[in-house]
Amino acid sequence: xxxxxxxxxxxxxxxxxxxxxxxxxxxxxxxxxxxxxxxxxxxxxxxxxxxxxxxxxxxxxxxxxxxxxxxxxxxxxxxxxxxxxxxxxxxxxxxxxxxxxxxxxxxxxxxxxxxxxxxxxxxxxxxxxxxxxxxxxxxxxxxxxxxxxxxxxxxxxxxxxxxxxxxxxxxxxxxxxxxxxxxxxxxxxxxxxxxxxxxxxxxxxxxxxxxxxxxxxxxxxxxxxxxxxxxxxxxxxxxxxxxxxxxxxxxx
Amino acid sequence: xxxxxxxxxxxxxxxxxxxxxxxxxxxxxxxxxxxxxxxxxxxxxxxxxxxxxxxxxxxxxxxxxxxxxxxxxxxxxxxxxxxxxxxxxxxxxxxxxxxxxxxxxxxxxxxxxxxxxxxxxxxxxxxxxxxxxxxxxxxxxxxxxxxxxxxxxxxxxxxxxxxxxxxxxxxxxxxxxxxxxxxxxxxxxxxxxxxxxxxxxxxxxxxxxxxxxxxxxxxxxxxxxxxxxxxxxxxxxxxxxxxxxxxxxxxxx
Numbered sequence: 001x002x003x004x005x006x007x008x009x010x011x012x013x014x015x016x017x018x019x020x021x022x023x024x025x026x027x028x029x030x031x032x033x034x035x036x037x038x039x040x041x042x043x044x045x046x047x048x049x050x051x052x053x054x055x056x057x058x059x060x061x062x063x064x065x066x067x068x069x070x071x072x073x074x075x076x077x078x079x080x081x082x083x084x085x086x087x088x089x090x091x092x093x094x095x096x097x098x099x100x101x102x103x104x105x106x107x108x109x110x111x112x113x114x115x116x117x118x119x120x121x122x123x124x125x126x127x128x129x130x131x132x133x134x135x136x137x138x139x140x141x142x143x144x145x146x147x148x149x150x151x152x153x154x155x156x157x158x159x160x161x162x163x164x165x166x167x168x169x170x171x172x173x174x175x176x177x178x179x180x181x182x183x184x185x186x187x188x189x190x191x192x193x194x195x196x197x198x199x200x201x202x203x204x205x206x207x208x209x210x211x212x213x214x215x216x217x218x219x220x221x222x223x224x225x226x227x228x229x230x231x232x233x234x235x236x237x238x239x240x241x242x243x244x245x246x247x248x249x250x251x252x
Numbered sequence: 253x254x255x256x257x258x259x260x261x262x263x264x265x266x267x268x269x270x271x272x273x274x275x276x277x278x279x280x281x282x283x284x285x286x287x288x289x290x291x292x293x294x295x296x297x298x299x300x301x302x303x304x305x306x307x308x309x310x311x312x313x314x315x316x317x318x319x320x321x322x323x324x325x326x327x328x329x330x331x332x333x334x335x336x337x338x339x340x341x342x343x344x345x346x347x348x349x350x351x352x353x354x355x356x357x358x359x360x361x362x363x364x365x366x367x368x369x370x371x372x373x374x375x376x377x378x379x380x381x382x383x384x385x386x387x388x389x390x391x392x393x394x395x396x397x398x399x400x401x402x403x404x405x406x407x408x409x410x411x412x413x414x415x416x417x418x419x420x421x422x423x424x425x426x427x428x429x430x431x432x433x434x435x436x437x438x439x440x441x442x443x444x445x446x447x448x449x450x451x452x453x454x455x456x457x458x459x460x461x462x463x464x465x466x467x468x469x470x471x472x473x474x475x476x477x478x479x480x481x482x483x484x485x486x487x488x489x490x491x492x493x494x495x496x497x498x499x500x501x502x503x504x505x
Binding site for chain 2 (some may be wrong): 043044046047048049051055058059062063064067071074075077079080107129131132133134135136137138173191210211212220243244246247251252
């Protein structure tokens, strides 16, 4: 009797130790392959990590669905009130000629771009879905410069892992891993349905990430920072969203 | 080793008085894990839903588009016109996190359950209907017994009846796969990798609408399931699903 229970104790103990060290190894490997999101801690960290790791493994090079022109929504819904900060209104009055997008951090040549400069780079368009986590969505044609084109101009250093981007509106910032930052459908968007990008939809310049929910497509962006560590930004969770209880990775 | 022989003979003596194990430990653990996940998914699903209680068909839909139908409830976002003069507190953040975490646990538990039930015969023996029972007369008898709320007795009471088997199979092999599929079809990233999964359904908003109805059917199942347990004998059924044995001796006494 005691023999059996001792053997059981040993196998159980050994099994648990093997399981625990296995988990540590899996965690290390996942970290190396960039499968751990910055908001992996806390009560829901396990779910966030599983979702991010699974989707990253499945979707690294996949393309967001594109639609025929006939599917474009009649009225692209502008969520919330248009941004009305005094400094913003002054820029708007002047047709945004003084709008600047600065790029710094882990880049060889930090730079600042005007809208005209961005528009002089190869323009791309896609007709894609913008889906909000609330449940609504619209389809529109987005035009802009590829984020990867601008990142090439400034020369991203090899150890860079994330691109952090900031809205002119205080408290709105987010970040992308390199898989999404270098993705051909990720735009610095300045056009909507053939015209200028309206302020309500994020004009004059909006990040556009069609493989993630709408809140990753931050409006009115003025600054990009390339980094290998998100700890230094805000509460270190990767974006403003997790500080409000939302996931950093918004692929679902 | 000699000890264990003594133990097993005394167990055998006791076993003649105790019912055989009705639910294996594996079935009990997966059952309660799924139960926990179901209620977490239900509550958080409702929380997510009230941020936009409107439904659409096709690819896209928002407050500027015609709704397929609207739920007559207030919303947790001021941008949704509901006709109510107030906005409910927004609980979408943690609700989404818990929804997906519970979905992961439920899906992994479900996979484990289905695979092991295929291997150990649970599916074939306990769930697949007997050939003899697959007749209209057996079917109508089973329905008649249910309609009259007649509890079964004898050995029949502890084997799944025809309607029960068909219902469980429907939940496991139709409703669960459908709810997972339509849930994934709302993910922009997953859909970039498997676009066919959403186009077959008619679009992302169609997937959301189907997801809503399938969760309604799952809720209906749970309500009926609990009602049937109450009719069949709540205490003994609960004891069976918790300890594995209904322990009817005590109830008879």
